Amino acid sequence: MEPIAIVKGIAVPLTRPDVDTDAIIPKQFLKSIERTGFGKNLFNDWRFVEGDPSRPNANFVLNQPRYQGAQILIAKGTFGIGSSREHAPWALTDYGFRCIVAAAFGDIFYNNSHKNELLLARIPADAVERLMAEVQEHEGCELTVDLPAQTVTSPAGLSISFDIPEDTKRRLLEGLDDIAITLRHQADIAAFEERRKSTHPWL
Amino acid sequence: MGKTIIEKIWDDHAVAEDGGQTILYIDRHLIHEVTTPQAFAGLKQAGRTVRRPEATLGVIDHNIPTIDQDKPIADPLAALQVETLRKNCAAHGIELFQIGDPRNGIVHVVGPEQGLTQPGMTIVCGDSHTATHGAFGALAFGIGSSEVEHVLATQTLLQKKPKTMRVQVEGSLNDSGGAITPKDVILALIGQIGVGGGVGYAIEYAGDVVRGFSVEGRMTLCNMSIEAGARAGLVAPDDKTVAYLKGRPHAPQGEDWEAAVAYWRSLPSDPDAAFDRTVTLEADALAPQVTWGTNPGMVTAVTGKVPDPNQESDPTKRATIENALEYMALSPNTPITSIAIDKVFIGSCTNGRIEDLREAARYAKGNRVASRVTALVVPGSGLIKRQAEAEGLDRIFNEAGFEWREPGCSMCLGMNPDILQPGERCASTSNRNFQGRQGRGGRTHLVSPAMAAAAAIAGHLIDIRGIEPAELD
Numbered sequence: 260m261e262p263i264a265i266v267k268g269i270a271v272p273l274t275r276p277d278v279d280t281d282a283i284i285p286k287q288f289l290k291s292i293e294r295t296g297f298g299k300n301l302f303n304d305w306r307f308v309e310g311d312p313s314r315p316n317a318n319f320v321l322n323q324p325r326y327q328g329a330q331i332l333i334a335k336g337t338f339g340i341g342s343s344r345e346h347a348p349w350a351l352t353d354y355g356f357r358c359i360v361a362a363a364f365g366d367i368f369y370n371n372s373h374k375n376e377l378l379l380a381r382i383p384a385d386a387v388e389r390l391m392a393e394v395q396e397h398e399g400c401e402l403t404v405d406l407p408a409q410t411v412t413s414p415a416g417l418s419i420s421f422d423i424p425e426d427t428k429r430r431l432l433e434g435l436d437d438i439a440i441t442l443r444h445q446a447d448i449a450a451f452e453e454r455r456k457s458t459h460p461w462l
Numbered sequence: 463m464g465k466t467i468i469e470k471i472w473d474d475h476a477v478a479e480d481g482g483q484t485i486l487y488i489d490r491h492l493i494h495e496v497t498t499p500q501a502f503a504g505l506k507q508a509g510r511t512v513r514r515p516e517a518t519l520g521v522i523d524h525n526i527p528t529i530d531q532d533k534p535i536a537d538p539l540a541a542l543q544v545e546t547l548r549k550n551c552a553a554h555g556i557e558l559f560q561i562g563d564p565r566n567g568i569v570h571v572v573g574p575e576q577g578l579t580q581p582g583m584t585i586v587c588g589d590s591h592t593a594t595h596g597a598f599g600a601l602a603f604g605i606g607s608s609e610v611e612h613v614l615a616t617q618t619l620l621q622k623k624p625k626t627m628r629v630q631v632e633g634s635l636n637d638s639g640g641a642i643t644p645k646d647v648i649l650a651l652i653g654q655i656g657v658g659g660g661v662g663y664a665i666e667y668a669g670d671v672v673r674g675f676s677v678e679g680r681m682t683l684c685n686m687s688i689e690a691g692a693r694a695g696l697v698a699p700d701d702k703t704v705a706y707l708k709g710r711p712h713a714p715q716g717e718d719w720e721a722a723v724a725y726w727r728s729l730p731s732d733p734d735a736a737f738d739r740t741v742t743l744e745a746d747a748l749a750p751q752v753t754w755g756t757n758p759g760m761v762t763a764v765t766g767k768v769p770d771p772n773q774e775s776d777p778t779k780r781a782t783i784e785n786a787l788e789y790m791a792l793s794p795n796t797p798i799t800s801i802a803i804d805k806v807f808i809g810s811c812t813n814g815r816i817e818d819l820r821e822a823a824r825y826a827k828g829n830r831v832a833s834r835v836t837a838l839v840v841p842g843s844g845l846i847k848r849q850a851e852a853e854g855l856d857r858i859f860n861e862a863g864f865e866w867r868e869p870g871c872s873m874c875l876g877m878n879p880d881i882l883q884p885g886e887r888c889a890s891t892s893n894r895n896f897q898g899r900q901g902r903g904g905r906t907h908l909v910s911p912a913m914a915a916a917a918a919i920a921g922h923l924i925d926i927r928g929i930e931p932a933e934l935d
């Protein structure tokens with residue numbers, strides 16, 4: 260993994276609350292056996308008229324010229340509920356997002372994202388509203404998400420702390436790979452398995 | 463202070479701590495074709511192997527057609543995913559149930575059926591409905607593909623201990639004559655606590671109503687924990703659990719059986735155990751539940767009406783209701799029972815087991831599916847299909863005009879050819895009514911199997927409490 264420290268860029272406000280992973284990347288795109296290439300179908304059924312990639316839906320926020328090149332997504336409610344598909348963070352990062360700001364995230368989505376260099380910043384719901392209002396009001400508004408400082412800051416002077424587990428933060432800052440961390444405990448795992456053979460022989 | 467069942471299982475599987483996370487040992491890993499190709503590719507790229515192939519089982523369920531399973535899959539992308547799983551299982555010595563093997567079926571149906579799911583285990587699968595296995599008193603949860611790779615490589619996961627929630631279902635369903643099912647209970651719970659209500663928690667379902675449910679019913683209940691936001695939901699093992707498991711192909715045998723049962727009996731939460739949150743659901747007053755919107759928390763009693771956004775003072779909530787009604791093409795205050803449907807889907811890991819099919823068959827028997835409706839019955843596994851056929855349920859469904867299919871996930875997520883067309887409305891026994899879930903532009907109303915079957919006959923949503931179901935032979 261590449262380390263993440265600071266994400267600065269255009270932020271897109273997604274006003275629909277409780278966005279599910281089926282909406283982030285619909286099931287017809289889950290047949291790939293690759294990890295890449297999902298960005299073109301991100302939010303497919305909202306982004307394109309009748310789901311047809313040749314007909315962008317001008318009303319959908321991602322298609323508005325002012326939000327092109329965005330790296331930060333601000334969302335309402337609990338973002339990333341539903342299916343465990345890791346294709347959701349794959350699609351978001353493939354599209355170009357590096358950070359999502361919301362009041363809450365689906366549990367599995369939360370884990371998946373942090374394994375894919377996508378930073379999730381959890382801030383209070385009223386702060387989501389204030390950030391969104393500023394971004395909507397000022398075209399080209401760039402937010403800064405600072406992982407070491409755990410803050411989201413805006414040009415108008417908002418500075419909001421976000422919450423992230425200490426170990427997740429460290430892994431993101433250092434770009435650590437989970438499997439490599441766990442494999443440092445190989446001896447513990449082997450000992451555990453040995454012990455269980457005697458205490459739970461049927462397993 | 464005593465421990466909850468969740469803490470007991472957690473502590474029994476904690477291998478080590480690392481930087482605030484626990485390395486949690488995983489007893490059982492179930493895999494399927496859609497969320498594993500990238501995991502195996504990552505494993506190969508890093509030069510790693512599968513630590514315990516014998517603790518892993520593969521099934522093929524998400525994208526397979528439910529007709530002509532003896533023929534090659536026509537969709538080249540689906541065929542490639544299935545072939546990739548075959549190759550990966552073969553290369554790593556993992557057992558895989560092939561398409562057409564009667565033991566194959568939906569991953570969360572197969573695990574329990576084979577006795578692979580046992581109390582006290584940690585069980586994971588790259589699918590969010592893994593909580594289904596919690597019905598046996600296992601800590602079971604869905605994971606992403608990177609975590610699948612982690613489990614393949616290490617037989618463990620790096621996890622944070624979840625908070626604990628006890629959901630106490632009080633009262634009695636005895637007066638409902640079977641009309642109120644575990645599906646109605648879980649839908650009502652999600653309506654009560656919301657789709658984010660369980661985020662960060664593992665749930666223990668308790669109370670007389672839950673004890674009274676069969677093991678299959680408990681699976682329906684635990685299955686939809688994720689729709690309440692919780693990764694895991696479980697029910698403490700009891701005599702019913704033990705009886706269900708006895709003699710299953712992968713259940714412990716002989717001396718092991720006795721030792722295992724003794725261990726299972728030690729699992730229930732201690733009387734003085736404390737939960738981080740307790741929620742009580744009153745079951746007495748429940749009516750059959752129907753979702754009207756685009757997430758499972760948008761649910762009401764079948765006797766209710768589609769909500770009116772103008773009655774909602776919170777602007778965000780009002781906009782959410784308006785969006786949902788627009789997508790669902792419903793007007794405010796429409797009585798639920800006047801909503802006409804085009805399709806019915808009976809199946810999925812939520813409601814595709816034998817008891818579900820029997821319940822649906824009671825409302826199908828001797829009736830005809832309404833002329834405007836297409837109705838599908840998709841058993842959760844090949845063994846369930848056989849059992850249903852042995853009981854004559856296939857005949858009841860066929861004679862009533864339902865289509866009797868081969869096992870798989872089917873129209874639960876529509877990765878195979880079973881999908882809703884834009885604008886079609888479906889009464890479905892599955893678990894998600896998200897926009898486009900069953901097909902782009904499709905509209906889903908989640909209901910119990912009996913409610914789905916009755917809707918197929920009536921052509922619209924209907925309260926089954928006004929119908930006398932047939933007896934099965």
Ligand code: SF4
Binds near residue numbers: 568811812870892
């Ligand atoms: S039936 Fe539906 S919810 Fe269950 S495993 Fe299959 S796709 Fe997932």
